Structures are given as structure tokens and as C-alpha cells.
Amino acid sequence: MPSIISVSNLSKTYGSGFTALKNINLEIQRGEIFALLGPNGAGKTTLISIICGIANLSEGRVTVDGHNISTDYRAARSLIGLVPQELHTDAFESVWGTVSFSRGLFGKPKNPAHIEKVLKDLSLWDKKDSKIVTLSGGMKRRVMIAKALSHEPQILFLDEPTAGVDVELRKGMWEVVRTLQAAGVTIILTTHYIEEAEEMADRVGVINKGEIVLVEDKANLMQKLGKKHLKLHLQGKIDKIPPELAAYNLELSDQGNELTYNYDTKGERTGITSLLGDVRNAGIRFYDLDTSQSSLEDIFVSLVRAP
Ligand SMILES: Nc1ncnc2c1ncn2[C@@H]1O[C@H](COP(=O)(O)OP(=O)(O)OP(=O)(O)O)[C@@H](O)[C@H]1O
Numbered sequence: 001m002p003s004i005i006s007v008s009n010l011s012k013t014y015g016s017g018f019t020a021l022k023n024i025n026l027e028i029q030r031g032e033i034f035a036l037l038g039p040n041g042a043g044k045t046t047l048i049s050i051i052c053g054i055a056n057l058s059e060g061r062v063t064v065d066g067h068n069i070s071t072d073y074r075a076a077r078s079l080i081g082l083v084p085q086e087l088h089t090d091a092f093e094s095v096w097g098t099v100s101f102s103r104g105l106f107g108k109p110k111n112p113a114h115i116e117k118v119l120k121d122l123s124l125w126d127k128k129d130s131k132i133v134t135l136s137g138g139m140k141r142r143v144m145i146a147k148a149l150s151h152e153p154q155i156l157f158l159d160e161p162t163a164g165v166d167v168e169l170r171k172g173m174w175e176v177v178r179t180l181q182a183a184g185v186t187i188i189l190t191t192h193y194i195e196e197a198e199e200m201a202d203r204v205g206v207i208n209k210g211e212i213v214l215v216e217d218k219a220n221l222m223q224k225l226g227k228k229h230l231k232l233h234l235q236g237k238i239d240k241i242p243p244e245l246a247a248y249n250l251e252l253s254d255q256g257n258e259l260t261y262n263y264d265t266k267g268e269r270t271g272i273t274s275l276l277g278d279v280r281n282a283g284i285r286f287y288d289l290d291t292s293q294s295s296l297e298d299i300f301v302s303l304v305r306a307p
């Protein structure tokens, strides 16, 4: 299936001369939830702003459902809903008024039934006549989502949707996103939170210093997470791994003082029992052992630390 968003060779240099995005290539599949993960200043908001037509690109090409965002801006933009990172709403307008007005901005005819559904889906129906200024932060954020959905977009961008939102509301937000996906909406969200990407996304892209450093199915990432490491701290150092232990693919480290065994927690057998027996039979003694697991966090940290 062709992608719904296609970004090729995209670069962005701001007027200040700062290059915020370097040669980005990214395909977003129709109907997926894609999480863009990266530290502060990585370029997440810049990338989203360009796709949504709020900022201009310096080089490259972006299409949204086949519409080039530079030459066919209106058609591209009408397919997109954006919940920006910075909340700005008309404080003294009512919830109903502000959400209905947003729909009008896209030139769509009035559709009170749709606005009602959006407000109900976001648990804002009982607040429809309240002024924005009287709402809590989490409610305001949901109003921003309602605004973004007012014109029935096929694609929804959520830039840090759960920043400053408490755990319970965050779960509620995830529910909303899943419901939207079930209704056929493609969702791209940015986050600093690895758990959020883990919980929500079908695919994860990691961006750092303006470059995409990894794009992977979450399932594949989770498989990497399923790997554990058993480290044996040896009583005496060894020069090489005895041939009778070759089948275990052990690694020798700390100048021969540590043996590491990598195994899959999702496999039928870990092989630990037989390994320990064979280690003993090979005459190797150890005084301690520990196990560890690589997490998405480790993968992320190692990716963004790389020079
Ligand atoms: N209008 C601008 N002019 C010059 N530089 C900018 C402008 N907007 C953003 N930048 C710079 O571009 C880089 C990327 O910023 P961006 O807002 O895209 O990052 P981000 O990944 O969204 O960060 P955060 O997680 O903090 O929201 C930063 O170094 C930022 O200072």
C-alpha cells in the first residue's frame, strides 16, 4: 500500500543559519500510529510544522496523500489535523464555539452532529458551554484535539500530546488515539517518553540532532527487548573460552574475568541450567552472577549518544 505521507531528502535551515533537519527520509503508512521519539531540540516540531505547512522546507519534497505540500498546499493541509505543542486557544470563547470555528477555517460546511461526536469522544460534552479559561490543563489539551478533529482529517499530528498531563488523563488520551485509529485515522505523535512510544505506536522513529537514526516496527524493538544477558564473574581469569562451551556463543570480557551469555526470554528454553552445568564441568568457577535486560531506553540512549 502506498504511504500516506512521503518525506524525501528533506532539509531545513532556519533564517538564523541553523540547520534543524538534515536529509530526512520517512514514509508514514496509512492507518498506523507512528511515534517520533527524540530529545529536546531534535527537530520533531520542525518536521511536523513542515509537513503541516506551517514552516517552509529548505530542500526536499513532502507529499500528503499524493499532494505536494509546496505546490498543492490547500489539498494537503485539509487532510491534516494538528495538535500543536504550545497550547493556544481563545480563552474567552466556549468549547463548542472554538471547535466549531476551527471547522469553518477549513471551509467545511457546519456539521453539529460531528462536533457533538468529537466532544463526546473526548469527554468534553458536559463542558461544551464552558469558557476555555475555566478548564484545567488536561481539558484544554483535549479541546486542542477536538479542534484538530473538527474538520474530519485523515491524519492527526499530536506534538507532545501528554506533556504535563497526569497519568490517568494520559491513559484516557491513549484511548482516544486508539479509537481514532480504529476509525481509520493515521496518527503521528511526538514524545520524550519511551513508555508512551512503547504503549501506543505501531512503529517508532528516533530523531536526534536533525537526523532520523532509527525507524523500526515496535514488535521488532520489543524482540530486542526480550534479550537478556547473564554475566558470570569468574574466580580466576581465563584466556579463552573452552571448546566444550562453544555452542553457547559466550563472550569473554573484563580481561578474561567475566563470561556473558545472551539468551532470549521469549524462547522455550533459556539454556541457563545446562550452561551452568557445563561451565562447572569445564572447571570454571565463578563467585557471582547477574542478569540484565536491554530496554528501549538503552537502545535510545546508545543511539542518541553516538557521535
Ligand atoms: N524559528 C526558529 N529559528 C531558529 N531555530 C529554530 C527555530 N525553531 C526551532 N529552532 C531550532 O531548531 C532545533 C529543533 O527544534 P524543534 O522545536 O524542532 O525541536 P523538538 O525536537 O521539537 O524539541 P522539543 O522536544 O523541545 O519540543 C532546535 O535547536 C531549535 O532551537
Ligand SMILES: [Mg+2]
Pocket: 044, 045, 046, 085, 159
Ligand atoms: Mg517540539
